Amino acid sequence: MENQNLQNKRHTLAHLLASAVLEIYPDTKNTIGPAIDDGFYYDFEFSSPIGDKDLAQIENKMRKMLPKWLEFSHEEKTKEGSSEYFKTNPYKLELINEIAEKGEKITFYTCGDFTDLCRGGHSENPSKEINTDSFKLDRVAGAYWRGDEKNKMLTRIYGLAFNTREELDAYINQREEARKRDHKKIGRELGLFTFSELVGSGLPLWTPKGTIMRELLNDYVWELRKSRGYQKVCIPHITKKDLYETSGHWAKYADDLFKIETREGHLYAMKPMNCPHHTQIFACEPRSYRDMPQRYAETTMVYRDEQSGELSGLSRVLSITQDDAHVFCRENQIETESLAIWDIIEKFYSAFGFELQVRFSTHDPMQREKYLGTDEMWTKAENALENLMKTKGVTWLDGTGEAAFYGPKIDFIAHDSLGRVLQVATIQLDFNQPKNFGLVCTNERGEKEQVVMIHAAIMGSIERFMSTMIEHTAGNFPTWLAPVQVSIVPVRENHNDKAKEIYEALKREDVRVELEDDNNSLGKRINHAKAQKVPYVIVLGDKELESGNLTVESRTDKQEINLEDFILKLKEEIKNKSLN
RNA sequence: GCCGUUGUAGCUUAGUGGUAAAGCACCAUAUUGGUAAUAUGGAGAGCGUGAGUUCAAUCCUCACCAACGGCUCCA
Numbered sequence: 001m002e003n004q005n006l007q008n009k010r011h012t013l014a015h016l017l018a019s020a021v022l023e024i025y026p027d028t029k030n031t032i033g034p035a036i037d038d039g040f041y042y043d044f045e046f047s048s049p050i051g052d053k054d055l056a057q058i059e060n061k062m063r064k065m066l067p068k069w070l071e072f073s074h075e076e077k078t079k080e081g082s083s084e085y086f087k088t089n090p091y092k093l094e095l096i097n098e099i100a101e102k103g104e105k106i107t108f109y110t111c112g113d114f115t116d117l118c119r120g121g122h123s124e125n126p127s128k129e130i131n132t133d134s135f136k137l138d139r140v141a142g143a144y145w146r147g148d149e150k151n152k153m154l155t156r157i158y159g160l161a162f163n164t165r166e167e168l169d170a171y172i173n174q175r176e177e178a179r180k181r182d183h184k185k186i187g188r189e190l191g192l193f194t195f196s197e198l199v200g201s202g203l204p205l206w207t208p209k210g211t212i213m214r215e216l217l218n219d220y221v222w223e224l225r226k227s228r229g230y231q232k233v234c235i236p237h238i239t240k241k242d243l244y245e246t247s248g249h250w251a252k253y254a255d256d257l258f259k260i261e262t263r264e265g266h267l268y269a270m271k272p273m274n275c276p277h278h279t280q281i282f283a284c285e286p287r288s289y290r291d292m293p294q295r296y297a298e299t300t301m302v303y304r305d306e307q308s309g310e311l312s313g314l315s316r317v318l319s320i321t322q323d324d325a326h327v328f329c330r331e332n333q334i335e336t337e338s339l340a341i342w343d344i345i346e347k348f349y350s351a352f353g354f355e356l357q358v359r360f361s362t363h364d365p366m367q368r369e370k371y372l373g374t375d376e377m378w379t380k381a382e383n384a385l386e387n388l389m390k391t392k393g394v395t396w397l398d399g400t401g402e403a404a405f406y407g408p409k410i411d412f413i414a415h416d417s418l419g420r421v422l423q424v425a426t427i428q429l430d431f432n433q434p435k436n437f438g439l440v441c442t443n444e445r446g447e448k449e450q451v452v453m454i455h456a457a458i459m460g461s462i463e464r465f466m467s468t469m470i471e472h473t474a475g476n477f478p479t480w481l482a483p484v485q486v487s488i489v490p491v492r493e494n495h496n497d498k499a500k501e502i503y504e505a506l507k508r509e510d511v512r513v514e515l516e517d518d519n520n521s522l523g524k525r526i527n528h529a530k531a532q533k534v535p536y537v538i539v540l541g542d543k544e545l546e547s548g549n550l551t552v553e554s555r556t557d558k559q560e561i562n563l564e565d566f567i568l569k570l571k572e573e574i575k576n577k578s579l580n
Numbered sequence: 581g582c583c584g585u586u587g588u589a590g591c592u593u594a595g596u597g598g599u600a601a602a603g604c605a606c607c608a609u610a611u612u613g614g615u616a617a618u619a620u621g622g623a624g625a626g627c628g629u630g631a632g633u634u635c636a637a638u639c640c641u642c643a644c645c646a647a648c649g650g651c652u653c654c655a
Contacts (some may be wrong), residue, residue, distance in 0.1 A: 049583085049584085050584090051584060051585075052584065052585060138649095139584070139585080139649065139650075140583075140584050140585085140649095140650090141583060141584060141649070141650035141651070142582055142583020142584065142650065142651055142652095143582095143583075143650070143651045143652090144582080144583095144651055144652060147651075147652075148652080149581080149582075149651075149652040149653080150652095153582050153583055153651075153652095154583085154651095155583065155584085156583080156584095156650070156651080158649095158650080184647090184648095188591080189591090195646090195647090197628080197645075197646060200646095201645090201646065201647085247655095248655095249655065252655075253655065256653090256654085256655085272655065273655050275655085302655095304654080304655085306653080306654075307581045307582090307652080307653065307654095308581070308646095309581060309582070309583095309650090309651085309652085309653095310581085310652080310653060310654075311647095312648085312649095313647095313648095316654080404655055405655065406655075418649095423654085428655090455655090489614095489615090491612080491613070491614055491615095492612045492613065492614095493612055493613095494612080495612095519611090519612095520613095520617085520618090521611085521612090521613050521615095521617075521618055522612085522613050522614060522615065523613080523614085523615050523616075523617055523618090524613095524615095524616095524617045524618085525615095525617095526614090526615050526616095526617095527615080527616060527617055528617085530615095530616090531616095537615095539614070539615070541613095541614060542614090543614080551614090553615085
């Protein structure tokens with residue numbers, strides 16, 4: 001109930017915001033304004049644009065008005081009465097009509113001098129309950145009326161609101177802290193990837209260090225897949241448009257494809273996904289039920305012409321490296337194969353201490369035209385996935401309308417440092433593409449039997465996985481993944497030879513090691529290694545030469561250990577993919 | 581794509597209508613240092629790009645590009 005109380009305050013503040021805005025800008029049309037997780041917002045149509053610098057004035061107005069907000073009164077109105085009240089506000093009129101059509105009550109709430117069409121849920125006495133310094137207008141953003149991009153774009157004002165000033169400050173601080181973990185910042189500091197304005201936005205370029213990590217991650221996924229009977233395949237990055245006409249992608253995503261016209265005038269496209277290509281490998285020879293399932297894996301880049309405003313660091317790019325796999329199987333193999341994929345996902349993410357949420361992404365029956373195939377297919381596929389989740393005993397988030405156009409999905413959700421939702425791993429069940437491509441196997445009775453496709457990605461995309469993993473670890477990668485695993489810092493120049501010896505010894509063991517033997521001071525070189533988040537720093541001086549042991553500093557402790565033991569320990573840690 | 585904010589050396593930032601300042605990083609010299617950064621010196625940007633206004637623009641105007649926060653989208 002405490003929480004409800006806070007939600008009421010936030011909702012009340014949305015009203016207060018609208019009231020202040022209307023007072024300062026009388027020709028503004030106010031629309032809707034709910035409470036949200038960290039505060040509230042309200043959407044307006046302004047007669048002339050406003051920006052962040054106008055927020056202070058509005059906020060001051062709100063503070064000035066608040067003491068006069070003693071209590072809310074409410075009143076039920078007729079459709080005619082309420083329409084009359086909002087006759088110059090088309091947004092409110094639209095809402096009123098809808099409420100009336102549904103036969104629900106139309107209620108108006110008033111506090112201070114401000115009356116709004118509203119369902120209720122406010123503070124009893126705003127002036128007493130809300131501290132003037134427990135809220136803050138945060139930023140101006142655009143938002144389409146009713147979330148539909150065909151509608152007019154309104155101006156949304158976001159506010160932060162908590163019970164106390166302290167909680168508000170704590171939240172703002174925490175947000176600042178989260179920004180320090182931003183993968184774009186850490187990626188630059190650790191030298192993992194870069195962007196070039198000449199190459200273009202959404203097209204990350206991977207440095208040697210970043211590339212090491214990409215390959216290690218991919219090797220790990222492959223290791224898990226290989227033991228479960230997957231085979232690698234390889235396809236070109238372009239195709240004739242015919243492939244996508246057959247798969248159904250052309251009809252749905254033609255605008256989002258990078259297209260290429262040949263000198264002879266034929267139309268090709270960069271591949272935006274791999275499934276259609278993979279179907280053609282499956283289809284290249286007749287398949288017996290004895291050969292099923294066929295499991296194809298390929299890590300490869302796909303290219304999507306996303307809208308520029310959607311791009312964001314590594315989490316949303318134009319060139320996406322998918323760790324893709326397609327299992328072609330019979331219906332009675334769906335469960336076993338899907339559970340095997342789920343297994344891989346659990347194993348893989350446990351190497352990072354990740355907790356993923358499960359989302360059941362189903363089709364939206366209200367928008368049937370967005371999806372291929374028959375209702376029977378969808379019911380069958382969705383039931384199969386639901387049973388899978390029940391078998392696993394997980395709770396899932398509702399993802400109605402989040403299905404792919406060819407089938408439902410189980411999506412695995414991570415969050416970025418600011419709490420934004422990112423889909424990473426996915427298991428998708430597809431009856432439609434096998435049908436469109438006529439994919440069959442010959443069954444026990446000699447009949448052609450349509451096969452099923454399971455689409456599976458473990459990281460989803462290496463770019464997106466890296467973004468969330470970097471933010472999760474703040475760049476403190478586990479030893480097996482760290483681009484530099486050990487840094488050796490000789491104390492003085494006359495320790496360089498011995499340092500070099502150890503460096504070579506570690507190199508021979510395939511340890512990724514660096515020697516910090518430049519002309520900088522000892523403190524500076526150690527600092528440099530630590531700033532690069534190297535898991536182990538070896539400091540080598542007279543003390544170590546005498547004792548024959550190494551001083552090894554990890555991120556959390558310091559120990560004396562001899563070289564052989566250290567190598568054993570490292571290898572063990574790398575082999576087990578230990579978290580540290 | 582739409583709304584808002586931002587764009588000064590590799591990075592982080594200062595600054596002004598009269599052609600730019602600092603720290604870190606880099607290079608050189610000295611220093612051989614036992615753990616949050618040795619000292620001195622040097623080089624490095626014409627201020628995102630283009631056009632316009634002006635005697636004069638990095639600072640004003642417009643367009644474009646890019647980044648960030650939202651909205652929409654995400655096979």
